[in-house]
Amino acid sequence: MTAEMLAAVLIAVAIGAVLQRVSGTGVGLVVAPTLAVLLGPVQGILATNIITAMSGGLITLYVWKYVDWRRYAVLAPAAVLGAVPGALVVRAVPAAWLQISIGALVLLTLVITYLVRTLPHLEGPVTTGLAGTAGGFFNTTAGIAAPAMVVYALVSRWDQRAFAATMNPVFMTMGLVSFLVKVAFGATGPEGLPPWWTLLAVAATVVVATFGGGLVARRVSPGMARALALSLAGAGAVVAIFRGVLALAG
Template sequence: MVASGALFALLGATFVGASTQRISGMGFALVSSPFLVMVLGPHQGVMLVNFLGCCSSFMILAQVFKQVEFRKVFLVLVPAMLMTIPGAWVAARVSGPMLSIGIAIMVILALSSSFLLRNLKASQGKGLAIGAGAVSGFMSVTAGVSSPAIAAYAVASRWPQAKFAISVQLYFFVLAIASLTAKGGMPQLHWIQWTGCAVAMICGILLGNWLAPKIPPKLSRAFVVIIAFAGALTLMVNGLLELNA
């Protein structure tokens, strides 16, 4: 049987993550990763984040595919896909509590670094794109969180928010597939959990479609940051408690 508390946490994280992704163009992994890892453990939790993030991005991408800026996407996508290989090696060799703590630290550092990028001068260099893609790919397969590094690149390169929010869906979709392939598996869930996640994701995207035109971008970004920080801190505490048990 599936515990009701764990099921509600799983569905809630999926629902909020999907709606956030639709509203702001990113945020599914940031919002859902800490909570899914708490429910399912580091390895299964991150794989589920990758899989659900892939589905969420695909559902959004299907609506906006013609507006994607393919050249900019592939510039960051290639190094990201390459870095999923060493990332998968690290994820398979780190113990559960330590990986939970590591995931929490990576999320917190990534979120914190985004605040330091507001005053950067515009940079269009390929080196920045390659570096951001590499960091994003490594974090995708180890922590299930790929968006902070790409968001940082978007800020530094002055990628317009509206075009970025559309184009990045292709990036998240392909990178999630690469991350799952590097790990060589799919998350193992009960059919009730799979069904619940599918319904929660569809409802979240529908809510996001309705809310997107109504919510100011600054407010939606603030919501992502608050939820992600709270989840990461909770995950870190749980990891520390397991480590000391």
């Protein structure tokens, strides 16, 4: 990994962690398409899983008292059910198609934000469990569980502050589970795990960005932060799809 590539990765991580601290989503949306382009879809999403786990764990320490642990207790185990088939997909599907699917999944998130008023009202443990399973699958295959979680939050009319807080331990668990399942099923790709020194750099960036996100949260509304995250994610998604199409054509 070149110095320029590492700098781009750390910038994406910093932006994602700040947005995650402010609005509850951001790390996967920003980091996944960026790392899929820079590192390739398999290693990029593997790195995203690690980053999501680290950032989710750190931010949880800041928002612990606002976390809805009852919902977490349903979402987290359900994510494991989705992670296993997700790892099998990563091992079997060509890299170009993974890049295209990653970009398409992010764009799906953008579409969902415009369908808020048309979604039905659904609650209960079954709905929560299905959301967790879908999130675990998407997080393992594309590093992005936000579409499933955002839809669930909307249909269940989940309070924004509780949602933003609870997503951190949820994403921490999903990231860790996705990483472990990929290692267990041999779905880490030919490149293997990211270099250990890049993980140290990422960890330091997450710590600083999480602290900075707390300061930003006092001045920037969650809605504004979410809009910025989706805009950046949309740009990254288009690039990921474009590269995937070029790989198929070439």
